[in-house]
Amino acid sequence: MRRPRPHKLAEWLLTKLTCHSIRYSALGDLEEQFHYFAGQKSFLFAHAWYWLQVPAALRSFMSETIYWSATMVKNYFKVSYRGMLKNRMPTLINLAGLSLTIACTIVIYLFIDFIYYTDDFHINGHEIYMVESAIESDGKRELWGNSPVPLAPALRADFPQVKRAVRAARAQGTMRYADKVFREGLLFVDAEFLDMFTFPLKLGQKHALDNRNALILTEESALKYFGDVNPVGKQVSFTFEGDLRETFLVLGVLEDLPSKASFRFNMLAAFDKQADLGLNENDWSKLASATFIQMASAAEAELVAEQTQHYVALQNEADPDRPMSGFIFDPLLEVPMRGLTIKSRFTHVFFPGAPFALGLVAFLVLALASFNFVNVAIASASTRLKEIGVRKAIGGRQIQIIRQFLGESLLLFLMAFVLGVLMADALLIPGLNNLMGEGLQLSLSYVENPGLWLFYGAFLLFMGLAAGSYPAFYISRFKPTDIFQGRQTIEGRHRLRRLLLTLQYVISFFFIAYSVTFRQNAEYQRNIDWGYGEEQVLVVPLKGSAFPKFSHELTRHNAILDVAGSAHHIGKSQGRALVQVGDRKLDIVRLDVGTNYVEALKLRLVQGRSFDAELASDEESILVNKAFVLQTNMAEPVGQRLRYDNQAYRIVGVLEDFHYAGFIFPVEPLMVRLVPEKDFRYLSIRIAAGNVTQTEEFVSKTWRKLLPDEPYEAFFQDTVFDDFHRGNDLNFKMMSFLAIVALIISSMGLFGLVAFAIARRKKEISIRKVLGASVGNVIGLVNKEFLFILLVASIVAAPISYFALTAMLAAMFQYHVPVTALPLVVTAALVVLTALLTVFAQVYRGANLNPIEALRSE
Amino acid sequence: MKLLSRSEEIILLAIWKLQKNAYGMAIRDQVATATGKKWSFGAIYAPLNRVLKKGLVTSTEGEPTPERGGRRKIFYQLSPDGKRALAEVQKVQQTMWAGIPNLLPNK
Numbered sequence: 001m002r003r004p005r006p007h008k009l010a011e012w013l014l015t016k017l018t019c020h021s022i023r024y025s026a027l028g029d030l031e032e033q034f035h036y037f038a039g040q041k042s043f044l045f046a047h048a049w050y051w052l053q054v055p056a057a058l059r060s061f062m063s064e065t066i067y068w069s070a071t072m073v074k075n076y077f078k079v080s081y082r083g084m085l086k087n088r089m090p091t092l093i094n095l096a097g098l099s100l101t102i103a104c105t106i107v108i109y110l111f112i113d114f115i116y117y118t119d120d121f122h123i124n125g126h127e128i129y130m131v132e133s134a135i136e137s138d139g140k141r142e143l144w145g146n147s148p149v150p151l152a153p154a155l156r157a158d159f160p161q162v163k164r165a166v167r168a169a170r171a172q173g174t175m176r177y178a179d180k181v182f183r184e185g186l187l188f189v190d191a192e193f194l195d196m197f198t199f200p201l202k203l204g205q206k207h208a209l210d211n212r213n214a215l216i217l218t219e220e221s222a223l224k225y226f227g228d229v230n231p232v233g234k235q236v237s238f239t240f241e242g243d244l245r246e247t248f249l250v251l252g253v254l255e256d257l258p259s260k261a262s263f264r265f266n267m268l269a270a271f272d273k274q275a276d277l278g279l280n281e282n283d284w285s286k287l288a289s290a291t292f293i294q295m296a297s298a299a300e301a302e303l304v305a306e307q308t309q310h311y312v313a314l315q316n317e318a319d320p321d322r323p324m325s326g327f328i329f330d331p332l333l334e335v336p337m338r339g340l341t342i343k344s345r346f347t348h349v350f351f352p353g354a355p356f357a358l359g360l361v362a363f364l365v366l367a368l369a370s371f372n373f374v375n376v377a378i379a380s381a382s383t384r385l386k387e388i389g390v391r392k393a394i395g396g397r398q399i400q401i402i403r404q405f406l407g408e409s410l411l412l413f414l415m416a417f418v419l420g421v422l423m424a425d426a427l428l429i430p431g432l433n434n435l436m437g438e439g440l441q442l443s444l445s446y447v448e449n450p451g452l453w454l455f456y457g458a459f460l461l462f463m464g465l466a467a468g469s470y471p472a473f474y475i476s477r478f479k480p481t482d483i484f485q486g487r488q489t490i491e492g493r494h495r496l497r498r499l500l501l502t503l504q505y506v507i508s509f510f511f512i513a514y515s516v517t518f519r520q521n522a523e524y525q526r527n528i529d530w531g532y533g534e535e536q537v538l539v540v541p542l543k544g545s546a547f548p549k550f551s552h553e554l555t556r557h558n559a560i561l562d563v564a565g566s567a568h569h570i571g572k573s574q575g576r577a578l579v580q581v582g583d584r585k586l587d588i589v590r591l592d593v594g595t596n597y598v599e600a601l602k603l604r605l606v607q608g609r610s611f612d613a614e615l616a617s618d619e620e621s622i623l624v625n626k627a628f629v630l631q632t633n634m635a636e637p638v639g640q641r642l643r644y645d646n647q648a649y650r651i652v653g654v655l656e657d658f659h660y661a662g663f664i665f666p667v668e669p670l671m672v673r674l675v676p677e678k679d680f681r682y683l684s685i686r687i688a689a690g691n692v693t694q695t696e697e698f699v700s701k702t703w704r705k706l707l708p709d710e711p712y713e714a715f716f717q718d719t720v721f722d723d724f725h726r727g728n729d730l731n732f733k734m735m736s737f738l739a740i741v742a743l744i745i746s747s748m749g750l751f752g753l754v755a756f757a758i759a760r761r762k763k764e765i766s767i768r769k770v771l772g773a774s775v776g777n778v779i780g781l782v783n784k785e786f787l788f789i790l791l792v793a794s795i796v797a798a799p800i801s802y803f804a805l806t807a808m809l810a811a812m813f814q815y816h817v818p819v820t821a822l823p824l825v826v827t828a829a830l831v832v833l834t835a836l837l838t839v840f841a842q843v844y845r846g847a848n849l850n851p852i853e854a855l856r857s858e
Numbered sequence: 859m860k861l862l863s864r865s866e867e868i869i870l871l872a873i874w875k876l877q878k879n880a881y882g883m884a885i886r887d888q889v890a891t892a893t894g895k896k897w898s899f900g901a902i903y904a905p906l907n908r909v910l911k912k913g914l915v916t917s918t919e920g921e922p923t924p925e926r927g928g929r930r931k932i933f934y935q936l937s938p939d940g941k942r943a944l945a946e947v948q949k950v951q952q953t954m955w956a957g958i959p960n961l962l963p964n965k
Contacts, residue, residue, distance in 0.1 A: 005927060026899055028929035029882035035925045053899075060900060 004043060006034050006050040017057040072400075073407075079387070080408045087383075094376055095416050097745040101369040102420025102459075104738065107428050108362040109455055110442045112355045118336040119262045119347075122198045124294055127163070129301050129329035131291040132342060133315075135578070135587075136325050142587060143328065145345040146287040148315045149279070151327070152190065155293060155311075159304050164294040166190045167271055168263075168346065173240040174543075174710060175267075177225045183541070183711050184221075186238065187265040188274055196294050199261075203232050204252025209270045215248035216268040219256045241681070243545045244277050259443060262336050262347035263290075284311075284318035290346035293329065301329045320646075323585075343576065353811070361738065364507050368742055370467040371500040372749045377409065377471035378497065388475060389483035401476035409468025410460070417460055432734075498789060501753055504746040505793035506800070509827055511739035513801040514808075515732060516823035521809060522728035524817045530721075531658025531667075532570070533602025537717035538685045538696055539569065544678040546707050551683060553702050559691035564596035565680035570660045571720030572682065577671060580643040581632050588628060589660065589668050590644075592675040598623065598655075600684045601717070603672075608638040608653030611674055619674055621652040628669035629654055642671075649673065662724045663815040684717070743831070747838040754786060754839040758846035766851035778847035783839070790835055794828045801827075862947050865905040866914075868893070870944055873915060873934050881920070881931040882906075906934070914940035 005011075011027070018026050030053055037046035084091040119125055131151065133144045152165035169188040174181060191209040194201070194216075201216075208214045215236065222231045231250045239245045248269060257264055271288075272281075279286060295301045308327045315324050330339070332347075339349040381388075388401060425444050433442060446452055542550065544565075551563045568574045568591045577590035595613040598605070606626065611618050622642075629637045640651045649671075657667045687695045696714070703712045758765075765778055773781075802819055809816040862870065872888040873880040886902045909915050920931035936944075 011927075024929060025882050025932035026903060028926035028931060029886070029899055031927045031929070032883050032925050056898065056900070 004038060006031060007047060010051050010054055013054050014057055017054065017061040076404050076407055077411075079404075080411055083384070083408075091412075094373065094412065094748070095419065097372060097741065097748065098369050098413065098416035099419035099423055100741045101365045101745075102417055103423040103428050104365055104741070105362045105459070106420060106424040106444075107432060107442065108358045109452075110429070110444070110449075111358050113449065113451065114260060114442060115336065115350050115355050118260050119333055121258045121260060122196075122332070124196055124198070125333050126331070127294045127296060128196060128332040129293050129295065130332055130335055130346070131293060132328045132330050133324050134326045134328055136323055136585070141325065143342045145339075145342050145347075146289055147291040147327065148284045148311070148318075149286040149288045150282050150284055150314075151311055152288070152291045152293070153281075155304070155308075159307075161295055161300045161304055162293050163296065164192045164196045164292075166193045166196050166292045166294075167288040168193070168290045168292070169271065169274065169288045170265075171240060171274075171277075173238050175225070175236055175238050176709065177234065177236040180225050181709055181711055182224070183713065184238070184266055186267055186269055188269050188271045190271045193268065196292060199257065200255050202253045202255050203230065208251035209268065211249070211251060212270040212272045212276075213247065213249050214251040214270055216252040216254060217250060218254045218266055221266040222250075222253045239543070240277055241543065241679075243543060246273070246276060259445075262332075262349075284315045289344075292332065295329075298331070301331075305329045364510075365738060365741065366463070368504050368507050368745050370463065371504050372745045373409070373412075373467045374470050375497050375500055375749045376752050377405075377468070378474065381471060381475045384475075385478065385483045388478055389480040392478075392480040393484075398476045402472045405472035405475060406465060406468045409472070410464035413460055413464040413467070417456070421456075432730075497753060501746070501749050501786075502789050502793045502796075504742075504749050505790060505831060506797040508739065508742040508746045509793060509797035509831055510801045510804065511735060511742045512830055513797070513823050513827040514805060515736040515739045516826050517805050517809070517817075517819055518728070518732050518735060520823060521813070521817045522725065522732055525663050525728060525813070525815065526725060528659070528663060528815060531656055532604065533686075534571075534718045534720075536687045536689060536692060537601060538687060538692075538699060538714055539572075539717055540683045540685070540699065540703065540712070540714040541681060542683050542707075542710065544676075544680040546710065547677050547680045547683065550702070550706055553706060554683075554685060554699065557695065557698055559688045559695045559698075560685055561688055562596055562600035562684075562686040564600035564684050565594035565677060566597050566682050566684065567592035567675050567679040569682040569684070570601060570658065571662075571717070574660055574670075577644050579671065581640075584632070586631065586669060589670040591660070591670065591672045592679065593672055594677065594680060595674060597684065598672070600686045602686075603658060604656035606654050606656050608651070610653055618652070620647070620649050621674070622649045623653045623655050623672040624651055625655045625667065625670045626657045627667050628671065631669045644671075659721075659815075662721055663813050664724075666814040743834055747834055750786060750789075750835055751838050751842070754782070754842055757785060758782060758842060762846075762849065762854040765846060765849065766854040769849075769851045770855070775847045779843055782843050782846060783836075786835065786839065787832075790832055794831065798824050798828070861950065862909075862943055863905070865901070866909050867944070867947050869902065869905045869909060870914060870936060870940055873940075874936055874944070878933070880934045885934070909940065910934075912939075913937060914943055 011031075014027060014030065015023065030050065034046045034050050037049055122128065130145070131147045133147050135142050135144055149167065149169075152167045155162050156165040167188075167190050171186045171188060173184060173186060175184040175186075189209065191207055193209065194206045202219060204216065208216060215238075217225075217231060225231065225236070226234065231253060234250045235247055236250060237245055237247050254268075275281060293301075293304075295304065305327060312324050312326055335342075335347050336349050339345060339347065342349070391401060391404075392398075421444070429442050429444065444452065547565045551565065554560050554563050570591070575590040575592060577588055579586050579588055595611045595618070597603075598610045603623075605623075608623075610623070611621060615621075624637060634640055637651050637654050642649055642651070655670075655672070659667065660670070685695075685699060699714065700712055703710070703714075761782070765781075768778065768781070801824060805823075806819045809819065868889055869885065872885045872892070876884050876888055882899065882902060885906070886897055886899065889897050889902065906915075910917065914937055915934045916937050918933050918935070920933055922928050922930050
């Protein structure tokens with residue numbers, strides 16, 4: 001019979017827990033006691049007793065091991081700290097490079113997170129669908145974000161599956177409270193809006209919008225009008241287009257909108273209120289900006305969507321010019337990622353490739369920093385060989401050395417990480433928000449974004465271990481005898497270091513080429529001909545009713561050459577029109593303007609005539625652009641007819657193509673038509689050269705005299721694309737920032753490699769010199785190696801950059817420069833130049849070394 | 859020389875009494891019978907380690923036994939220093955106790 005023994009697990013635990021010096025005898029004692037109890041009392045008792053020794057042993061274990069581990073860790077820290085102090089320059093550069101890349105990565109993470117989790121704060125988010133209208137135009141199916149006003153009530157009434165249906169309509173106007181007057185956007189919504197979407201109220205009731213005079217402000221706008229005063233119960237007046245003045249009662253204040261909202265608003269009003277503004281809610285030809293419905297599942301949504309054909313019929317009957325083919329229910333959470341082609345979008349959307357592109361950039365930058373870290377770590381290991389040897393000789397095990405080096409890299413990464421987070425929070429994010437303006441506001445909000453912690457932890461651990469493990473495992477393998485006999489060198493890994501360096505330079509090359517090309521492109525786009533006279537035109541947004549007296553007053557000034565009103569405005573707004581040309585239906589851009597607009601903005605007429613104020617029949621005349629003529633293949637456009645909105649128009653002139661909305665999209669076919677003065681929203685003033693400042697003063701003075709209640713928000717026409725150019729600048733700044741980071745990090749890698757190569761070849765160089773080699777020979781010899789690396793990197797990077805940049809430019813802009821050899825050559829020159837500068841001092845010193853110094857020892 | 863602590867003194871005395879059989883378990887039993895209290899192994903090994911470090915005892919390994927899971931016993935013997943330390947304690951004890959009547963109740 002086998003002798004019973006204590007439980008294996010308990011024994012193992014005790015082995016681990018008892019302190020080293022008495023482990024052997026103490027365990028024996030414990031087992032003897034166990035048998036004693038087993039004989040005297042019972043096995044059960046003996047087992048229980050033995051198990052109880054485990055917690056009993058814990059106390060001494062804790063004090064023992066923690067003490068010794070702490071001693072060891074203290075030693076590791078001390079060694080790391082001394083190492084960092086000794087190699088101050090490489091440490092600082094490594095730290096700066098790493099923290100920079102970490103800051104970049106955090107910002108990119110926030111960006112991607114922002115894109116993927118847009119709108120996910122809505123509790124019902126996954127149940128909400130946006131209704132889109134599919135419209136056939138010129139044989140193509142287009143999706144529109146707006147939908148008929150009666151659709152939501154009809155869906156709610158006809159389908160029990162539809163839990164909620166909410167409409168939203170945007171309106172513009174001027175809001176006034178006491179002496180505060182601002183131009184505002186208002187969002188009319190159905191009363192259930194706040195039930196469907198999660199926008200928490202700070203003050204007031206959710207169902208306040210049941211009252212059709214109710215107004216709910218966001219905290220920001222409440223502050224703007226009321227300051228610290230509680231706005232609930234206050235009355236404000238709002239003047240809409242066409243001079244309709246309505247009074248609203250503030251009944252609630254919303255907390256500020258989450259940054260990840262896909263649509264934003266300043267204030268909400270009841271949808272029904274629009275009846276007072278002349279909206280017939282049963283008219284299927286009237287459109288709401290958006291309709292949202294809430295349904296339990298995607299399957300149900302599909303089912304309901306299939307049964308909406310009779311609504312389509314109703315809408316087509318009411319508005320035959322806008323032939324719809326169906327309604328589509330698009331999940332709210334997916335719209336931002338794939339809604340780029342939707343016209344008249346209610347929500348904002350992103351380029352579908354954006355997360356991938358950003359992720360790629362983050363990956364490249366991180367790879368760069370990690371490669372460098374590995375190279376620097378291996379190079380610095382050569383100076384630490386003795387330390388490793390001593391550690392091993394006095395009993396340090398390989399695992400301890402690995403732990404030490406991994407710990408060191410984690411420590412460095414932790415420091416870099418803290419710096420990186422600070423940098424991101426204090427510099428990059430505010431800078432980026434500032435550059436990007438409204439709509440996209442990133443923030444390091446740990447409450448709103450708990451995933452950030454997870455990201456931090458995973459990132460740190462992964463980077464620290466991934467970058468640290470190679471040097472750690474490599475270095476810890478060395479044998480102390482080899483180290484002390486000088487047989488251990490780090491030559492064997494030279495190939496890997498060269499490969500990493502080449503990759504670094506490929507990445508840097510691409511970033512630099514990107515910056516140079518996009519700089520070139522921005523310059524090109526800044527100087528592109530806008531197609532009209534954008535200079536010396538002052539534009540004042542205003543209401544149609546104010547137009548006659550204001551423009552009359554202005555025309556008296558002799559420096560004002562032309563004054564024109566318009567409903568749309570180049571660079572600011574344009575409409576769309578579904579027109580019938582012959583038997584074709586075309587979706588084109590529409591500009592509604594006043595008679596003098598073509599002259600005031602100096603649109604270039606290539607054929608026919610402009611509008612004539614004297615001709616009453618010009619209400620049915622339109623101008624088209626060249627793109628229109630091209631698309632319709634009209635041989636003789638002037639005199640041709642087309643139908644729009646149940647009305648016939650005649651083309652009287654053809655305009656040169658002009659850029660009405662930036663350079664991202666092509667200039668589409670466009671028509672310009674006349675609209676009555678009451679529809680005007682902009683006033684354009686052409687000022688004679690040399691009188692701009694005084695005239696601008698005159699305009700603003702006149703405004704304050706005639707329209708003291710209205711906000712004066714004039715701008716110069718040549719600033720309308722400033723946002724676009726700012727976007728270009730932003731792109732350039734971000735990428736050149738990355739390019740500089742990349743170049744610095746690669747230079748560091750190169751520096752390390754060359755320093756190492758010279759140290760290793762000291763004797764060879766000396767012997768060559770003794771045998772008659774000149775300084776030039778030696779410099780050539782040393783430079784050959786890294787020039788080869790740069791050459792390979794350039795040869796690999798140039799075609800990659802060329803194709804990638806060509807594809808990127810084409811995807812981003814309709815009007816851009818072609819990628820030429822110039823940026824690639826500039827980049828290659830820049831790379832080689834910085835590399836030469838980086839290594840020059842070292843190579844020169846190495847080449848001028850006195851051979852005696854290196855050879856004396858033998 | 860510093861005086862021994864009470865627990866060290868007790869351990870040393872137990873080792874002396876056990877002579878050739880002075881190892882962990884036996885020491886613990888001896889001490890437990892003498893004091894009438896339970897002593898944990900920790901309470902034995904802590905002073906034992908101290909006197910070992912001070913050089914008051916030396917240790918030798920015995921043969922492995924099956925009831926110890928194949929582990930050897932570690933036997934302890936007093937070193938001359940240990941004996942001297944005990945003598946010191948005894949001297950102090952006797953001096954201090956001299957003239958004090960027997961405090962133990964008679965059986």
